[in-house]
Amino acid sequence: MSSTYNVIVNGGGLGGLSVANALQQLGIQVSVYERATELKEMGAGIVLAANAIKALDKLGLGEKVRSLGSSVKKAEIRTWDGKLLVDLPVHKQAEQYGTYSYLIHRADLQNILYENLNSGTVFLGRKLVNKEQDTSKVRAIYEKKEVVEGDLLIGADGVHSKIRSLLIDSTPLRYSGFTAFRGIANFEDDRFPLEQGGGFEAWGHGRRFGYSHLGKGRIFWFAAINTPLATLKNSENKKMTALEYFKGWWGPIEAVIESTEETNIITHEIFDRKPINSWSQGRTVLLGDAAHPMLPNLGQGGAQALEDALVLSRSLIKYPEDIEQALREYERIRIPRTTKVIRGSRAMARIMQLENPISIQVRNLLLRTMPTSLQMKRLEWLVGYEV
Known part of the structure; x- marks a missing residue:
C-alpha cells in the first residue's frame, strides 16, 4: 500500500492516537480529527x-x-x-x-502517542455531524460544513461514538x-x-x-x-x-x-455495551471503545484499543487493494477476543462488587x-x- 493512501480517524483519545501511530509506522497517510479544542485526558x-x-x-x-x-x-x-x-x-x-x-x-500516555506523530496529523475543534460514502471514497462531515475525504474512516470516538450511531442500529449502553x-x-x-x-x-x-x-x-x-x-x-x-x-x-x-x-x-x-458481530460498513470501521466498550474490571480498555490499532493497520497492508476484505480480516481477528474480554470484565465485576x-x-x-x-x-x- 502506498503512503498516498488516505485514512481519516475521528477521535483523538488513546485509540485514535494509537491507530494513527500504527498507520504512520507503515507509511500510510492519516489525519486525526478531535472534537475537543485541546488534547486533554481526564x-x-x-x-x-x-x-x-x-x-x-x-x-x-x-x-x-x-x-x-x-x-x-x-x-x-x-x-x-x-x-x-x-x-x-x-x-x-x-x-x-x-x-x-x-x-x-x-495524560502522559496520550502525550507520548501524540508527540510521536508527524507534525500536523491532529486537527482539534472538529465536531463530526455526519458521514457519506460510496464505493470509492468516504467523506466525514464536520460542523461549519467542513468536508474531509478519504479512503477509510475510523471511528475511534469513544463510548458515546457518533460514528457508531451513524453506522449501526443503536445498541444501548x-x-x-x-x-x-x-x-x-x-x-x-x-x-x-x-x-x-x-x-x-x-x-x-x-x-x-x-x-x-x-x-x-x-x-x-x-x-x-x-x-x-x-x-x-x-x-x-x-x-x-x-x-x-x-x-x-x-x-x-x-x-x-x-x-x-x-x-x-x-x-x-x-x-x-453488549458485544456485536460487525464493526464496519463499506469504508467505515470502529475501533476501541467505539467498537467494544467494556467495564474496567480486567483493566483492558486501553490495551484492547492498542491491539485493535496494530491489527487494523496490518490488515490494511495485507489487502492494499480491497478495503472491505481488510476490514473483514480485522474483525475476524479482533471480535472474538474483545467479546471474551467484555464478558470476562462483566463476570469479574459481579465477583468484585458482591453484596x-x-x-x-x-x-x-x-x-x-x-x-x-x-x-x-x-x-x-x-x-x-x-x-
Missing part, C-alpha cells in the same frame, strides 16, 4: 498489562511509557478491613511475559450497577514504598477501593460503589462522599482520599486458597497475549 491513571506494553513496544513507545509510568511490583487484594486475600505473583508474571505491568497517567470515583494525590505510605510500585485493592460489601503508584511520587486511587444510576455522579463534594463510603476502611484509604484535592477527583458512571455476606465469604475463601499457578493460568489468555 485526570486518572491507566494500567497497562503485559499485552498493552508489548503493543506499545511494537509502536516503538514502550520505553517511554516505562520511564514515565510506575511498574507494578506489588498487587494485593484485601478485605475492607485489611485481611490479605491474594498476593498476586507479579514477579513470576513479569518473568513469564517478559515485562511488568505499568501504571501511567492517562448498559449500566454496570456501580459508579467510580477516581483521584490522584501526592501521598506516601510506608507499607507501599515508592520504589516498589504497585499497590492493593480492598473489597467490601458492594464497594471496592484501589490504590496504586502512578510515578513522579503520585498515587492513583479509585473507588467503585454499587448504586442506582444517577445517584452519585453529580456529588457536590466528591471527597466528602468518598470519605463517607470508606470510613473505617483499612490502611491508607481514608488518608489518601483526605490528601486529594477536590479538583483532582472525578466521578464516572460505568457502562459497557451478599455469604457469597462474599465463599469468594474470599476461594481467593485465599487459590494456588499461584492457577492465578497465573486464569489470566494467561488475556495478559500473555501478543498481538
Whole structure:
C-alpha cells in the first residue's frame, strides 16, 4: 500500500492516537480529527498489562511509557478491613511475559502517542455531524460544513461514538450497577514504598477501593460503589462522599482520599455495551471503545484499543487493494477476543462488587486458597497475549 493512501480517524483519545501511530509506522497517510479544542485526558491513571506494553513496544513507545509510568511490583487484594486475600505473583508474571505491568497517567500516555506523530496529523475543534460514502471514497462531515475525504474512516470516538450511531442500529449502553470515583494525590505510605510500585485493592460489601503508584511520587486511587444510576455522579463534594463510603476502611484509604484535592477527583458512571458481530460498513470501521466498550474490571480498555490499532493497520497492508476484505480480516481477528474480554470484565465485576455476606465469604475463601499457578493460568489468555 502506498503512503498516498488516505485514512481519516475521528477521535483523538488513546485509540485514535494509537491507530494513527500504527498507520504512520507503515507509511500510510492519516489525519486525526478531535472534537475537543485541546488534547486533554481526564485526570486518572491507566494500567497497562503485559499485552498493552508489548503493543506499545511494537509502536516503538514502550520505553517511554516505562520511564514515565510506575511498574507494578506489588498487587494485593484485601478485605475492607485489611485481611490479605491474594498476593498476586507479579514477579513470576513479569518473568513469564517478559515485562511488568505499568501504571501511567492517562495524560502522559496520550502525550507520548501524540508527540510521536508527524507534525500536523491532529486537527482539534472538529465536531463530526455526519458521514457519506460510496464505493470509492468516504467523506466525514464536520460542523461549519467542513468536508474531509478519504479512503477509510475510523471511528475511534469513544463510548458515546457518533460514528457508531451513524453506522449501526443503536445498541444501548448498559449500566454496570456501580459508579467510580477516581483521584490522584501526592501521598506516601510506608507499607507501599515508592520504589516498589504497585499497590492493593480492598473489597467490601458492594464497594471496592484501589490504590496504586502512578510515578513522579503520585498515587492513583479509585473507588467503585454499587448504586442506582444517577445517584452519585453529580456529588457536590466528591471527597466528602468518598470519605463517607470508606470510613473505617483499612490502611491508607481514608488518608489518601483526605490528601486529594477536590479538583483532582472525578466521578464516572460505568457502562459497557453488549458485544456485536460487525464493526464496519463499506469504508467505515470502529475501533476501541467505539467498537467494544467494556467495564474496567480486567483493566483492558486501553490495551484492547492498542491491539485493535496494530491489527487494523496490518490488515490494511495485507489487502492494499480491497478495503472491505481488510476490514473483514480485522474483525475476524479482533471480535472474538474483545467479546471474551467484555464478558470476562462483566463476570469479574459481579465477583468484585458482591453484596451478599455469604457469597462474599465463599469468594474470599476461594481467593485465599487459590494456588499461584492457577492465578497465573486464569489470566494467561488475556495478559500473555501478543498481538
